[in-house]
Amino acid sequence: MTDTSTKHDAQTIANPVVRAAANAAAKTPLTLLGLGAMGTALARTWLAAGHPLTVWNRTPGKAAALAAEGALVAASPAEAVAASGLIVVCLLDHAGVGSALEGLDLTGKDLVDLTTGTPADGRARAAWARERGARFLDGGIMGTPSMMGTPAAGGYVFYSGSPDLFGEHRSTLEVPAGARFVGSDPGHAALHDVALLSAMTGLFAGISHAYALIGGEDVSPKDLAPLLAEWLGAMGFFAGAAAERLVSGDFTSGVESNLAMQVTGSATLLRTAAEQGVSTELIGPYLDLMRERLAADPAAHAGEDNAGAITLLRR
Incomplete structure (x- = not known):
């Protein structure tokens, strides 16, 4: 006699439709509002992982491809929110979030906002959600759409707000990319996000200046590229070193290249830019900041690490 449960298990394994249904039944259902490039990438990872997914987008046509992949397409935000307990929002801006969710019943819902914003945006949305009976997480996505669902790509998302949520x-949140919780203050996900993006922007500015310097010379950008990557990697120590100095308040111990030396040396950077016909608008503000720190009290600051200049930025 064949055991009934064994026969059922064999049918489940053999039939991909049955297998997919069984897999989905064990996964958390969720709703996603917003199907731009990032929203669509997120949706595909949850669908591929077997999560029942309801989607809504202001432009309905963007949902067609996801419907073919198994998503349920809601006709309105209200219908989408009613479909699941976990609601993820990934829209263009926070005005769009407010417009999509205004007037909806969020009682008992878990709201995760992945829309790019500021710390103040996250805190305001958290208060807004609490007033409507929802738990809230703000998120800052550190990655591009192509990195979603690809762990080796290194993408992740900062989350802050309700630790219970x-x-x-x-x-479920870790399906598209790694999840890093950075505290119960709902503004801290955006704060971490923007801090890292700001550092990246400065890095890109320095790289751009370097390439501009070699323009018109018999130096190929392709030859400079590996040298840049190697050098910038070696200089990565500054992140940890500056953190130690900012916490301790000691900007002088163990300094090898002091502020007075760096300010003097910066003149060479400026002269070279002038000789090469390159604007200093990308590096000039940082050099100005170092000079300002030194000029404020040469005796006190000449022997410092340049991390002391960071203290001038909070004005």
Whole structure:
């Protein structure tokens, strides 16, 4: 006699439709509002992982491809929100979030906002959600759409807000990319996001200046590229070193290249830019900041690490 449960298990494994249904039944259902490039990438990772997914987009046509992949397409934000307990929002801006969710019943819902914003945006949305009976997480995505669903790409998302919401839904949130909880203050995800993006912007500015310097010379950007990558990697120590100095307040111990030396040396950077016909608008503000720190009290600051200049930025 064949065991009934064994026969059922064999049918489930053999039939991909049955297998997909069984897999989805064990996964957390969720709703996603917003199907831009990032929203669509997020949706595909959850669908591929077997999560029942309801989607809504202001332009309905963007949902057609996802419907073919198994998503349920809601006709309105209200219908989408009603479909799931976990609501993820990934829209163009926070005005769009307010417009999509205004007037909807969010009682008992878990709202995760992945829309790019500021710390103040995150805190305001958290208060807004609490007033409507929802738990809230703000998120800052550190990655591009192509990095979603590809762990080796290194993308991840900062989350802040309700620790209970994060703990309950962490496995679902980690499907598209790694999840890093940075505290109960709902503004801290955006703060971490923008801090890293700001550092990246400065890095890109320096790289851009370097390439501009070699323009018109018999030096190929392709030859300079590996040298840039190697040098910038070696200089990565500054992140940790500056953190130590900012916490301790000691900007002088163990300094090898002091502020007075760097300010003097910066003149060479400026002269070279002038000789090469390159604007200093990308590096000039940082050099100005170092000079300002030194000029404020040469005796006190000449022997410092240039991390002391960071203290001048909070004005």
